[in-house]
Amino acid sequence: MQTRAPAEPTVREFDADVVDVDGRTVTLERTYFYAESGGQPADRGTIDGRRVVDVQTDGEAVRHTLETAPEFDVGDTVACVVDDDFRTYCMRAHTASHVLYGAGRRLLEDLGYGGFDISETKVRVDFTTSTDIDDETLVELERLVNRTVWDSREVTWEEVPTEEATARADVAFNTKTEEGVMSDADTVRIVDVDGWDVAACGGTHVSNTREIGPVTVLDRSNPGEGLTRVEFAVGPTGIDRRADEHGALRETAAALETGVDDLAEAATSVREERDELRERVRELERAAVGDALDDFDRVTKGETVWRLGVLDGVDPNDAGEAAKDSVGESEVVAAVGGSDAPYVVVAAGPDSDVHAGSVVDAVTDTFGGGGGGGPPFAQGGGLDADPDDVVGEIRELDPSA
Numbered sequence: 001m002q003t004r005a006p007a008e009p010t011v012r013e014f015d016a017d018v019v020d021v022d023g024r025t026v027t028l029e030r031t032y033f034y035a036e037s038g039g040q041p042a043d044r045g046t047i048d049g050r051r052v053v054d055v056q057t058d059g060e061a062v063r064h065t066l067e068t069a070p071e072f073d074v075g076d077t078v079a080c081v082v083d084d085d086f087r088t089y090c091m092r093a094h095t096a097s098h099v100l101y102g103a104g105r106r107l108l109e110d111l112g113y114g115g116f117d118i119s120e121t122k123v124r125v126d127f128t129t130s131t132d133i134d135d136e137t138l139v140e141l142e143r144l145v146n147r148t149v150w151d152s153r154e155v156t157w158e159e160v161p162t163e164e165a166t167a168r169a170d171v172a173f174n175t176k177t178e179e180g181v182m183s184d185a186d187t188v189r190i191v192d193v194d195g196w197d198v199a200a201c202g203g204t205h206v207s208n209t210r211e212i213g214p215v216t217v218l219d220r221s222n223p224g225e226g227l228t229r230v231e232f233a234v235g236p237t238g239i240d241r242r243a244d245e246h247g248a249l250r251e252t253a254a255a256l257e258t259g260v261d262d263l264a265e266a267a268t269s270v271r272e273e274r275d276e277l278r279e280r281v282r283e284l285e286r287a288a289v290g291d292a293l294d295d296f297d298r299v300t301k302g303e304t305v306w307r308l309g310v311l312d313g314v315d316p317n318d319a320g321e322a323a324k325d326s327v328g329e330s331e332v333v334a335a336v337g338g339s340d341a342p343y344v345v346v347a348a349g350p351d352s353d354v355h356a357g358s359v360v361d362a363v364t365d366t367f368g369g370g371g372g373g374g375p376p377f378a379q380g381g382g383l384d385a386d387p388d389d390v391v392g393e394i395r396e397l398d399p400s401a
Contacts, residue, residue, distance in 0.1 A: 045081045093123045107144070109130045149214070159187040
């Protein structure tokens with residue numbers, strides 16, 4: 001006895017005889033409760049007033065699990081009520097997934113079906129495709145889905161001989177998740193969204209796409225190699241999401257003193273201005289670091305002038321680049337970062353006869369930390385010392401040692 005829900009999805013109340021009771025698990029001689037399968041959750045509702053918490057297929061039987069043990073017994077006739085709101089939601093969501101796949105047929109290359117699931121607030125469809133589903137493609141998928149809803153396409157289903165169904169190029173199959181669609185049966189249930197999408201499916205569906213209502217694409221992700229997951233919402237979740245996005249767009253447009261239609265252009269302009277300002281700030285920061293290096297104390301060792309000092313609030317990479325830019329042919333620039341974890345950068349001019357790496361090694365031998373480099377440039381970090389003490393150590397170094 002299979003569930004009659006897919007064939008007659010509008011039935012919400014029925015009477016049935018009890019054929020088996022095992023604790024809280026009940027089997028009926030017929031049922032319109034949908035058993036969890038293929039990504040669609042089990043129906044909710046009541047049997048003899050007791051809440052149904054799960055429905056599963058067990059071989060040829062459909063087992064209904066109740067919240068509490070029943071008082072009825074085998075042979076009794078019980079009143080059954082399928083939760084109208086949840087069944088309707090699942091019908092809309094499941095049909096919407098077919099419409100989304102149909103949109104994918106028109107936009108995505110090498111399309112395959114990788115999975116499907118309905119949750120309380122959203123639906124997901126997994127595609128296998130060689131197409132990169134970027135933002136533009138995602139928006140177009142949503143547009144095509146909602147256009148198909150608006151077009152009020154008829155949704156029908158029928159049992160087709162398995163051999164005939166598998167020979168048809170227009171039928172989408174996913175034997176991994178559509179449990180029970182084929183099951184070595186002589187026939188396959190085919191759901192047809194008026195030619196927009198045709199698929200083997202054992203779920204419950206609306207009879208016309210207009211019953212789905214608005215569909216809002218929420219996000220995309222890559223749950224596994226070769227898979228792209230598209231998540232969408234039907235009903236209140238989608239409506240609320242769209243309202244929130246519309247409100248955010250209007251707030252952003254107001255902040256940028258433009259209209260919603262011109263928002264993209266305004267945002268691009270703001271981004272370009274931001275990038276220009278960032279580059280100007282970077283140039284000013286580099287100039288400020290260069291000025292600080294020019295103001296360092298100068299110490300003459302042999303024929304080489306050493307510039308030594310502490311840099312406060314400067315990133316070690318920025319300090320290193322500035323030191324390399326400012327060092328003269330016969331100079332050495334040694335800068336120590338003034339922070340809780342001081343660093344040292346050393347740049348040596350080609351005519352200075354000083355090995356920058358040797359200077360950093362001497363500093364880290366004394367104050368710990370680590371680092372290294374070649375003759376023209378080296379740096380170290382993690383020094384356990386006051387920055388001024390590090391500068392003093394470098395001041396006393398014998399470059400010929």
